Amino acid sequence: MSAPVVEARGLGKVFGTGEAETEALRGIDLEIAEGDFVSLIGPSGCGKSTLLRLIGDLVSPTTGTLVVNGKEPRQSRLDRDYGIVFQSATLLDWRSVQKNVELPLEIMDFPDAERPTRAREMLDLVQLAGFADHHPWQLSGGMQQRVAIARALAFRPALLLMDEPFGALDEMTREAMQQEVLRVWGETGTSVVFVTHSIPEAVFLSTRVVVMSPRPGRISDEIMVDLPPKRDLDTREDPRYFELVIEVREALRRGESGSSGS
Amino acid sequence: MGGANRRVARAGISILAVIVVFVLLWEGYKLIWTAMGWENPVRPDDRTMPHTWDIFLALFQPAQRNGPPFILVELRAALMTLREAFVGFLIGGAVGFGLGVLFVRSTISERAFMPYVVASQTVPIIAIAPMVVVWGGRANLPQWLSVSLIAAYLTFFPVAINTLRGLRSPHPTSMELMRSYASTPSEVLWKLQVPAAMPYIFTALKVSAAASVIGAIVGELPAGLRGGLGRDLLQFSQQFTAAPEKLFAAVLIAGLAGIAFVGLITALEHRWIGANRRLAA
Numbered sequence: 001m002s003a004p005v006v007e008a009r010g011l012g013k014v015f016g017t018g019e020a021e022t023e024a025l026r027g028i029d030l031e032i033a034e035g036d037f038v039s040l041i042g043p044s045g046c047g048k049s050t051l052l053r054l055i056g057d058l059v060s061p062t063t064g065t066l067v068v069n070g071k072e073p074r075q076s077r078l079d080r081d082y083g084i085v086f087q088s089a090t091l092l093d094w095r096s097v098q099k100n101v102e103l104p105l106e107i108m109d110f111p112d113a114e115r116p117t118r119a120r121e122m123l124d125l126v127q128l129a130g131f132a133d134h135h136p137w138q139l140s141g142g143m144q145q146r147v148a149i150a151r152a153l154a155f156r157p158a159l160l161l162m163d164e165p166f167g168a169l170d171e172m173t174r175e176a177m178q179q180e181v182l183r184v185w186g187e188t189g190t191s192v193v194f195v196t197h198s199i200p201e202a203v204f205l206s207t208r209v210v211v212m213s214p215r216p217g218r219i220s221d222e223i224m225v226d227l228p229p230k231r232d233l234d235t236r237e238d239p240r241y242f243e244l245v246i247e248v249r250e251a252l253r254r255g256e257s258g259s260s261g262s
Numbered sequence: 263m264g265g266a267n268r269r270v271a272r273a274g275i276s277i278l279a280v281i282v283v284f285v286l287l288w289e290g291y292k293l294i295w296t297a298m299g300w301e302n303p304v305r306p307d308d309r310t311m312p313h314t315w316d317i318f319l320a321l322f323q324p325a326q327r328n329g330p331p332f333i334l335v336e337l338r339a340a341l342m343t344l345r346e347a348f349v350g351f352l353i354g355g356a357v358g359f360g361l362g363v364l365f366v367r368s369t370i371s372e373r374a375f376m377p378y379v380v381a382s383q384t385v386p387i388i389a390i391a392p393m394v395v396v397w398g399g400r401a402n403l404p405q406w407l408s409v410s411l412i413a414a415y416l417t418f419f420p421v422a423i424n425t426l427r428g429l430r431s432p433h434p435t436s437m438e439l440m441r442s443y444a445s446t447p448s449e450v451l452w453k454l455q456v457p458a459a460m461p462y463i464f465t466a467l468k469v470s471a472a473a474s475v476i477g478a479i480v481g482e483l484p485a486g487l488r489g490g491l492g493r494d495l496l497q498f499s500q501q502f503t504a505a506p507e508k509l510f511a512a513v514l515i516a517g518l519a520g521i522a523f524v525g526l527i528t529a530l531e532h533r534w535i536g537a538n539r540r541l542a543a
């Protein structure tokens with residue numbers, strides 16, 4: 001195995017000072033290997049988004065060390081090592097779908113001739129080839145999120161960060177998107193950190209589920225998902241899948257009631 | 263484009279409707295007030311409120327004995343005033359946009375200068391205008407440019423305020439997205455903030471277009487500039503008792519000049535929205 005994509009040691013984050021101080025994360029130890037699909041799960045406010053944003057250098061840690069792709073998080077961001085997808089697609093309304101996917105390529109100075117080809121490849125990957133000339137507001141929520149995924153992958157980052165990307169979608173669309181993201185993950189070999197508060201989603205997608213507990217946010221459990229690598233409709237009916245769902249649920253409950261972790 | 267034609271037709275019909283309603287109200291007021299012998303708030307006699315058709319006819323009478331018709335003279339005056347207004351609009355728009363960008367880039371500069379920007383608008387234009395004319399004269403600026411600067415003074419403010427609001431309008435996650443790409447501040451500005459600000463900026467430009475015409479008309483007075491609407495409006499108001507319909511006719515043309523300018527900006531706005539929200543073929 002090569003060096004880990006993410007390596008956190010004693011990572012902590014405190015927002016604000018004095019009265020308004022919030023300790024969002026404390027003592028986070030986490031290692032994510034190349035090709036991993038890691039889900040962060042936990043109750044709202046336990047610091048999942050904060051951990052993701054620390055990895056992406058969108059906020060800076062208060063304590064501890066964090067290495068992303070073998071570098072300081074800031075250097076990793078400047079090297080455009082990761083792509084990010086938020087809960088809302090955050091597409092630019094005045095750009096066509098294709099131009100939205102080209103946005104990071106423009107900023108990263110990809111050659112003019114290469115940008116459209118790449119964007120179309122990515123749209124193929126998320127099965128939106130026919131919608132290149134549409135505008136975001138002409139697409140459904142699920143399609144918009146697929147465009148956001150295409151955009152995040154367009155520059156072939158080693159790491160994909162996703163913050164509750166399917167949180168706003170209905171159940172049917174959500175399951176289709178999960179299948180989609182697994183296919184993309186399989187085809188690109190990108191490592192994924194995936195924030196969710198859905199237990200079945202975490203189990204279905206991940207190679208490992210990281211369970212977090214609140215006040216302050218800590219990692220209370222890590223559960224290896226030993227399901228066959230190929231996940232499909234049958235997976236959702238696999239007895240082992242149900243066992244793992246129960247395991248994660250119990251870990252979450254322990255995390256919420258228990259004072260300390262292990 | 264059928265859509266554009268229909269829009270123009272609809273605008274024409276609504277302008278016509280407004281005129282008809284206005285004429286009916288005006289003449290109705292005269293009729294009723296005369297019949298009842300009322301004199302308040304405005305006396306209904308022909309000296310105070312000339313008939314609408316007299317105002318209309320005044321447009322086509324010679325402005326001076328044996329001269330060209332009034333409407334031609336005043337349209338030429340309107341054109342001159344519009345030119346000053348337009349230059350002022352461009353200067354004010356550029357300054358306003360620049361201030362918006364400066365303020366969004368630096369909170370310190372916003373805190374330092376914004377109070378003065380706001381305060382500048384509480385100083386009446388009739389106090390500013392003579393100063394600009396004097397300073398412009400000392401600096402050997404052509405008179406019309408001084409007038410344009412006065413128009414710019416009314417123009418920059420709405421543009422600055424709305425540009426700032428528009429540049430701040432993108433959602434924080436969009437800003438984080440740009441940060442995740444390690445984009446430079448100017449990439450954030452031109453690829454995210456300015457396009458997002460365009461609807462706000464267009465709203466400001468429409469307000470500013472109208473304001474710049476007012477600025478130019480007012481500015482022509484202390485500048486003593488002849489041939490524009492400002493001087494004529496002043497002159498006709500002094501001759502009001504002798505020929506009231508002339509003032510009303512000139513006001514009509516000044517109003518039309520403002521509407522034309524705002525209409526031009528609206529057309530540009532529709533083009534921009536059309537170009538950026540074009541449906542897929």
Ligand SMILES: Nc1ncnc2c1ncn2[C@@H]1O[C@H](COP(=O)(O)OP(=O)(O)O)[C@@H](O)[C@H]1O
Nearest residue numbers: 015016022024043044045046047048049050051
């Ligand atoms: N920018 C911020 N400023 C202050 N507090 C914050 C900020 N971001 C998050 N927090 C706080 O940190 C805690 C964890 O938030 P978050 O990471 O968003 O949780 P989650 O994503 O698990 O719901 C919450 O108490 C939240 O209020």
Ligand SMILES: [Mg+2]
Nearest residue numbers: 048049050163
């Ligand atoms: Mg969150």
